[in-house]
Amino acid sequence: MTAPMIAMNGITKSFPGVRALSDVSFDVRAGEVQALVGENGAGKSTLIKILSGVYHADAGEVHMNGEAVHFAHPVESLRAGIAVIYQEFSLLPERSVAQNLFLGREPRTRLGLIDTSRMRAEAREVLSLFAAAGHIDPDSLVGSLNVATQQVVEIAKAVSTGARVVVMDEPTAALNETECEELFATVDTLRNRGVAIIYITHRMREIARLADRVTVLKDGEVAASFDTLPSPDAIVRAMVGRDIEDFFAPKAKPDEIGDPVLTVRGAGNDVLRDIDLDIRAGEIVALAGIQGAGRVALAMALFGEAPFATGDVTLAGEAVSFRSARAAIAGGIGLLPGDRKSEGLVLMQSVRDNGMLTSRAFAPLWTSDQRNDNADTTRMDALLDQMEIRAASYEQDIRALSGGNQQKAIVARWLSMRPKLLIFIEPTRGIDVNSKAGIYHLMRDLAREGAGILMISSDLPEVIGVADRVLVMQSGRIVAEFPHDASEQDIMHAATAETEVAA
């Protein structure tokens, strides 16, 4: 047996006050996919950052092809053939695809200038390796591409560095099902080319589809290491120490579902067409569909950010037409954005301020920030306690909290407003397994209290596990509806099938 491409032995790393990794050993061989799983804070990112030279281990060694290596800077690991694809895209929207592919290592002419024609040709060559990328023009600006295509460019960039090790950190977080399939095909291509792949994910289905081996981290230690593909239950048990049974909250009982909260008839705009939609009090409706199917556009239309141009919307029996988020909130709609950091949180403010943000927004500007018609500091603190948010103090800046606790603070923000309809976009993206369960139960509690809930999610098991009803969108329309016991296959089929063009 050949030496592993990468072997990390006895890695230990401490930050002030925290031991992030203790005695972690981990390896990956050429031509295999090693899945790295664990809750947030389990140490996955730290391990990868040590591998790529962002951090330096306090103890332990990294071997590459049997030789000890020390990377002082990400550049050195990159030169050695380790490419890391981070969750946040590292692409420059204002530069062309070719310029992005060769960022930092542009081909030069003999004069030392950038050889643009060679760069363009090589870019085309690299892109042609990927079925999904054959059509990409190397001269087009990255900002003009859709998210999935950008992801492919990102991977192509790693490949074009001639990387022998590719690390993917939750690469499907922003992708829908079809795009995921394209990505999986791309990963297969890489594996067949003899690349060693470290694949970080939360999703069991991806592990089942891709992984050759699995390593589970928990609290900075290796909790389990499987040389063959284990069952999902085994993985979850290793991650959280309990079974998957009570992961999702129970579905709504028929008597819990009330009158329609929201009715939409024949609504549309630039992106959306012929939207008919009903959401009842006490029910959770999931919107499934591929990226660009119009799910977020529908949420934004309901929320007034990109309003409907035509059609009728009725909220709790009254005809409404919201032209701004503020108007929608005033009318009784709440929304948890998909990207917490850039759309949800005011990071430099306290946990309590984040919780009170919306209730304050509807109080007069010149009145006290301590109490308003919807909330006051004491009640907000009680609410935060009730949601079991873990923070040293609610005066603490929210940026220091984990993703799950941050998400709960945003839920608290909406709870104080008692919305009639609450829209969750990708509610558990980047949240660890334990916190996920907490969020699911919160959503169910909200529904029980009489709110209608619309959830947009690209995670099909989540859609099926949480929703009382599933709507599928395609090309700006709602094309199918399923009851809560639909199968992944049914939903996938509806989301990707060719629809008849309306006459």
Next chain:
Amino acid sequence: MSIASDTRPTRKGFRFDRWAPLLLLGGAFSIYVAVAIATGQTQYLTFDNLIAILGRSIALGITAIGQTFVILVASIDLSVASLISATAVLASVVMDGSPAMILPAVLAAIALGGIVGLANGLVIIGLKVNPLIATLGMSLIIQGCLSAFVSNFAGEVPSAFQVFAYGEVGPFPFALLFLAALAVLAWGVLRFTKFGSDMYAVGGNEEAARFAGIKTGRIVILSHIICSVCASIAGLYLASRLRSGAPWIGSDGVYDLESIAVVVIGGTILAGGRGGIWGTMAGMLIFSLIDSVFNIAGVDSYAKQVLRGVIIVAAVAFYAINSKRIVA
């Protein structure tokens, strides 16, 4: 694969912001011509006069080229005005009328620019001080040191060095050709070198640039050095033009704020990562044309100021109004 995909692809859609500086320039030029004709002063439309307009803002143009570099990496430089004064004084004191001292003086001025740029860059990168504050502080320090030593025109520029500002090559002033050459050089650096490409990366997404192995701190520092060296060249030009250097020539010309305004009117965004030299040159020409229009039309100098303020805001709004980006 079809043949079509193999031919050079055309860019889809009309990229408004790429052409905006040219549109603005065209607009400014039309107004100039219209005003000259309307006031019956067609003598202002001669070739000589156009050259005079082009030559109006050489110092501003040189400074703005440098400013473009720092703004592209999402930094800013408020110390250029003081530096212009300092290098003009330094050069003219070192020369002190002696042609033999031209070379040492030029080298000293450029070295001073390099040191100031390096200091700016190190404070911004090393101490993590906001560039606005860092260069404002640097500006105060330079101005203070300078006024401690000189309070009036100091030294003298030999006539041989005055060629820089007053010499002509055929019908073109030497300084204008120099500016054009500098602009072409800057364009080449941005377009064809790895450094230029790295600058766009650092300005566009600093973290992505760092993970791509670009030494981002070094790029920012180098941009500041280029900016300061450009400012010191502008100082040399002014010393040549004024025959001497005085500690107020930079601040009197408001080169700090005007160079930023020129760069921004030229379509380079303050957030970094987008823009270029030709926009800046268009911005400089727009400023010159506006000045000339005011002179021809005999606009009262106070009204001139009001209009200038409005024009700066309007020109930037021209780009920004359609963007979805929230600004503050």
Next chain:
Amino acid sequence: MRHIIVATSALAISALPLHAQNFNDPEEFAKQQEQLQAEPMGPEGQPWLQHIGDSMVETADLGVEAPATVCFSNAGVNNPWRVVGYTNMTEEVANHESIENFIHVDAEGSDDKQIADIDDLLAGGDCDVMIVSPNTTAALTPAVERACEAMPVIVFDRGVNTDCPVTFVHPVGGYGFGIQGAEFIVDNVEEGSNVLMLRILPGVDVLETRYSAGRRILDEAGMNIVGAEFTDGDNAKTKSIVEDYLQRGEIDAVWMDAGATAVAAIEAFEDSGYDIPVFVGEDQQDFLRKWQEEDMTAIAPTYPTYQWRTAVIAAARVIEGEAVPGPEWVLPQPAITQDNLDEFVNPAMPPLHYAMCGCEEMENYPEAWGGN
């Protein structure tokens, strides 16, 4: 603490001037002292037409024919003195039929821009005569030299380092200003009295010469100069500086190199509860009024704004081919004293109006100057 003081003093010492320019020229001092006493030639009561010294320049051979276009490159109208002067100038232009067109370009206080302005005028202005009020002497010299090659040039206020202009119009000068104020102090306080000197900015030639002349006279008379401070021409700063000095000790006289902030300095005495000492101001209305109201012991040396009229008159004479005083047209530089104060105080005029404008008889007085 001691470290801070040592360090800052070290900084202060290291900040000693590298190039002390010669603003203390005994010859020029003596010349101006003499000119102040000289009997000017020309019509009495019209100082803008008078001149000290009798040398004249013929202009008939300059080849300018009436009516003609006069172009004026102005350093700026960025302070009240220049505003009053420029008003004088435009009103004077209306008096001359031989001036058909008057083109004004404003450099807004920038040497670089003024050079460009002159180049613009030369390239396309169709000028017959050019008047230049240089922003700085040294910087504008080459531009003026080029203008001289194309047409007759008249320079006023600040000069240029060339004798190519037809004439250079200016009042007696900075030494004269300094002398008038300082001699008044010497005459009105006892030897050894505390004198505070307030200055606007370092480095400006007209102001530096005022200071050197004032300093020389005060020193020679044995005055105790408690300080010489720069005020940046800022009222608030002036008032603060004087208040600080009053906290430290008494002041018997205040000498100023320009009067713009004189009233602020007087108010510092008032507000701190002190009597107003002997004051040197300038001919701005607010100072003159305060002087009259508070019955102060004061003098107002002037740098008369009527020189702006004289520049136009010189241009008109060039067009008409008459001789002008030259190569320097030295105008008288009277001071306002207790004796003639009442003639110059005029409550109808704005506070920052310069009283020694020679404009009272002009057609649009006082409206054009902002009076009512």
Next chain:
Amino acid sequence: MTDTGSPRSSALRRRLSQINPVWVLLVLLIAAIIFMNPRFVEPTGYMNFLKRAAPLAILAAGQVYVIVSGGFDLSVGSLITLVVVGSSMLTNNDPAATYWVIPLMLTMGLGVGAINGLIVCFLRVPSLIATLGMMITLNGLAFLWSGGAPRGYLPDTFRFFGRELIRDVPLVRFIPVSVLVLIVVVGVFAWAMHRTNLGRHIHAIGDNPVAARLAGVPVNRVRITAFMISGLSGAIAGILLGGFAGVSTDVGAGYELQAITAAVLGGAQLLGGKGSVPAAFGGALALTAIFTLLNFLGLPQPVRQVVQGLILIAAVALAMHRRKQTGT
């Protein structure tokens, strides 16, 4: 001494590290001033100091609003000029005019702020450029309105706020009216910033404007309000300065940068999200104390500039260093 301090001393150290360094700086500077000039402890000494600091402190308190909301306001200096010149034009020594001129000037300040805010919100021009344009425009307007020099006197009723004292006050003998104005304005501004919904929203939109909008915060209204408060502070500062020193044309020049400096000395974070009105007030006092101290030391103007520049850079560098250490 060893590193292992007792729990009590480490708790003390933590509490000390939470004190804003601007107060430490201020105490040190005041101590130095008293050391140089013992008469500073008399009412005339410190009341004059406060009176002098009042306009800058009020400006800084207003500037903090804009800085925390993520922008800059460069137009306040010119606004002061316009207020002083405009008041002199309108009152023209008529004591009765004060009663409508002062409300009019305050309204004008609010109006200028509103225009700044509207330009930033709806034309999407970055505030650095928008308020730079406004600065140039207002300066031009002040000249245009007055024809180059103010044409009226300010009556004593107008100057009351900046010049008069309230005598026979127990303990301190007298209080300048401007100090009372200062206390009231800073108090109200601090309350609005740190105890109202408005203040929270200003923090929120400077921190993350998109999140604030999606949470229902009326981003534009809040941003415009922040600019209006800064404009109001400019108008109040103008009334105090005009009252203190009377009419002149260049009053107010340079105050915008001093106000930003004071806010930054007080720890306000450029580009938004964090800042404090009391600390900006402390920053303004510290800046004034620096100037006063240098004055007492008899140091020439150039050295003052150098010291100001060094302190500016050092203050921000220190703040960044602390932020990095506390890991926030």
